[in-house]
Amino acid sequence: MADKGKTTAGKDGAETSSSPADAYIVRNPEAFARNVARMLEGLGKAASAWVEPREKGEVVDTVSEPMADMVKTFSKVGEYWLSDPKRALEAQTSLLTGYFDMWSQSVKRMSGEDESPKPKTGDKRFSDPDWENNPFFEFLKNAYFITSDWANKLVDDSEGLDEHTRHKAAFYVRQITSALSPANFLATNPELYKEMVASNGENLVKGMQMLAEDIAAGKGELRLRQSDASKFKVGENVAVSPGKVIAQNEVCQIIQYEPSTETVLKRPLLIVPPWINKFYILDLNPKKSFIKWAVDQGHTVFVISWVNPDQRHATKDWEAYSREGISFALDTVEKATGEREVNAIGYCVGGTLLAATLALHAQEKDSRIATATFFTTQTDFTYAGDLKVFVDEAQIASIESAMQKNGYLDGSKMATAFNMLRASDLIWPYVVNNYLKGKDPMPFDLLYWNSDATRMPAANHSYYLRNCYLENNLSQGKMELAGRTLKLGDIKIPIYNLAAKEDHIAPARSAYIGGKLLGGEVTYVMAGSGHIAGVVNPPEAGKYQFWSDGPQNAEFEDWVAGARETPGSWWPHWHNWIREGSNEEVPARKPGGKKLKPIEDAPGSYVRSRV
Structure with missing residues (x-):
């Protein structure tokens, strides 16, 4: 059964009632509104840091090329499933059955019919207790897992794909599912939502400030900070062997x-x-x-x-x-x-x-x-x-074309590629921690080294x-x-x-x-x-x-x-x-x-x- 709340003593000794919902209620609307305005101001500075080098021609976006490759790859997966109406119906039925089973289970739990222990995911993105105790967030979590598992199965079961295309499709699905996790968004992550309410939005103000700083540091590209770089200096507390x-x-x-x-x-x-x-x-x-x-x-x-x-x-x-x-x-x-x-x-x-x-x-x-x-x-x-995944004739030709301008590949490109191999560990936790929680990352020498990128001739x-x-x-x-x-x-x-x-x-x-x-x-x-x-x-x-x-x-x-x-x-x-x-x-x-x-x-x- 859901927790109906509890009674606690207030400052004057009087009893006050509290419930789990209290953590989601804004107590100071004026302070919250003021911080939302400051957050939007910080977001504007981040946008300016992103736009300015592009207006000056210092940064040329190449996002369209990997996006085009991803769309091309997914179209080949789609061709297999859509070429046979029976096969397409089976795929849709599989997803809807998963949703229906999840809904039935949720109704039973809310009505008290099912009090069996809830299975633990083991996924640290969903460690907050409300991912299990709050029906809304539990529903979001379960829907996410059902959908991501279904998408991965579509790739695995696609026949007629060459090995490279299958590999790319599986990789792109992992990137998308990592990015669309409900843990990455303010309104769908109970920990983030409670953090915002508790601080009256101060976390978002600090987060947008950090976002603007990181885009400026990357000269128009996001240089995601994974460690507190101010705590390290080469030759002083790293790389110190005489x-x-x-x-x-x-x-x-x-x-x-x-x-x-x-x-x-x-x-x-x-x-x-x-x-x-x-x-x-x-x-x-x-x-x-x-x-x-x-x-x-x-x-x-x-x-x-x-x-x-x-x-x-x-x-x-x-x-x-x-x-x-x-x-x-x-x-x-x-x-x-x-x-x-x-x-x-x-x-x-x-x-x-x-x-x-x-x-x-x-x-x-x-x-x-x-x-x-x-x-x-x-x-x-x-x-x-x-x-x-990043290596085929078209992608290498694109990299070679980009390198012709300066004679090297910028180190941030390789760093991003390596981080994408483990996006759920090396990208999104830091996006959430830095820009939504507004917290500085912990000092960690390994991640400091990881961000100390080098160029390639x-x-x-x-x-x-x-x-x-x-x-x-x-x-x-x-x-x-x-x-x-x-x-x-x-x-x-x-x-x-x-x-x-x-x-x-x-x-x-x-x-x-x-x-x-x-x-x-x-x-x-x-x-x-x-x-x-x-x-x-x-x-x-x-x-x-x-x-x-x-x-x-x-x-x-x-x-x-x-x-x-x-x-x-x-x-x-x-x-x-x-x-x-x-x-x-x-x-x-x-x-x-x-x-x-x-x-x-x-x-x-x-x-x-x-x-």
């Missing part, structure tokens, strides 16, 4: 970190991070830093800090990033330490570049990289996940999209680099291939299949969690787990079924693997050694460049 920039060129800086042990492994460690994001995901703070941990284990650590490119870097392609990035770093390591052989790590696209470079080096008889570790890296893009990004996502040339032995056709099978060195079980950017299955194309011994390990947390998982945290030692040459599912699960971090497992390959130690080395004079303190100037 070291020196010991070399640089147009493409990157090379950082060597100060040793923390008296002796170190003879073979240095070179880390190739992705240029789509900045390197300090591996050095967020001392407790989370893989770089610091590796130094403390006795590695002489070198890291490539990629430039945040502008118009000058438009023609820097994959060969440039291989030669002026990885090869330049190898030259620097040898000068600084006197060692020719290194252990190398590549993270995400940095790992893909590393794999291509290893295949090139194999043909050129360059044996400086003795072992390689791949963090969530794809070399075969057959099962590359939802990012493939036009030549580099075009090459990557076409050769990897669109044509999958690297896995097929068709990728051409530096005048040579690359073969992954030419890579004979030991490989540590780390994937993450819940990775939505480089799926674990994709990383596993790519590893099977390599010509040497591959140690495949699958960490718990996702693309970031699966990698950045220090042993002291005691979180997650990893799987290793699965059956050799098995299919991915069979490998997972037969692998050994170990609680905690994979970092010590990797370190033992490194030592098994080369365990010799030498006295600790200072950055630059005797041949290179340090240029500046870590983390260097390249990483500080903002979009």
Whole structure:
């Protein structure tokens, strides 16, 4: 039965009656009206911040292109269902039956006929008790789930769709259902409505102020704040491991970190991070830093800090990033330490570049990289996940056209694409929290790093999209680099291939299949969690787990079924693997050694460049 209210004592001791409805009643209409006016003023400022750069020609909207692709994709789904009247009627009947059952259940609950416990959704968007206790909001929630499930089923059951179209349709449905959740709107979210009433609309005033600020910060585009950026500063409380920039060129800086042990492994460690994001995901703070941990284990650590490119870097392609990035770093390591052989790590696209470079080096008889570790890296893009939604000939041609103007792709575009992969976690909760609740996001170093976006040079990004996502040339032995056709099978060195079980950017299955194309011994390990947390998982945290030692040459599912699960971090497992390959130690080395004079303190100037 519904709560009929309760009696409480007022300030003067008299009893006053209260009911659940009281939380939805505006108590101060004058203050509420005043704040609505202020909210509309803030909304006007947000609109001006959006319009002004467009009037000046500084921003050109390209929304019509993805919208056209979405409409085209949905039309193919619609063709299947509408081509057969019986099939279309069955689809409509299925939806109406769901609504009717929900209505019947709601009536029974309201009349007291059904007092069985209500099933919990487990969806944190609907955590407020009134999503279950208030019949109106419960109805909205249930209708939303029925409709979104029905829409997803339409895509799943559509026959005759090619795999790419089906993938896009499913992705677009998820985006739409995430956006249209009743949790995202003031009038249909009990938590938001009660917040508005309790504050007499102050939350909306603050929210519109934040919206205007974020559009202005994005120069006409919404730069959604996911963390309180004022609490972080690169080199002061993130990316603080001590070291020196010991070399640089147009493409990157090379950082060597100060040793923390008296002796170190003879073979240095070179880390190739992705240029789509900045390197300090591996050095967020001392407790989370893989770089610091590796130094403390006795590695002489070198890291490539990629430039945040502008118009000058438009023609820097994959060969440039291989030669002026990885090869330049190898030259620097040898000068600084006197060692020719290194252990190398590549993270995400940095790992893909590393794999291509290893295949090139194999043909050129360059044996400086003795072992390689791949963090969530794809070399075969057959099962590359939802990012493939953004990759077909038409969409790549559109991106290439947009890049011609400035010579690069703006970092916000890639950030938006990554956020869309998990819109229910990385977009809409922040829209609700920031602009409807009017609350500042919490300071979180990982999300601060995530918003510290980098640009992509036009030549580099075009090459990557076409050769990897669109044509999958690297896995097929068709990728051409530096005048040579690359073969992954030419890579004979030991490989540590780390994937993450819940990775939505480089799926674990994709990383596993790519590893099977390599010509040497591959140690495949699958960490718990996702693309970031699966990698950045220090042993002291005691979180997650990893799987290793699965059956050799098995299919991915069979490998997972037969692998050994170990609680905690994979970092010590990797370190033992490194030592098994080369365990010799030498006295600790200072950055630059005797041949290179340090240029500046870590983390260097390249990483500080903002979009």
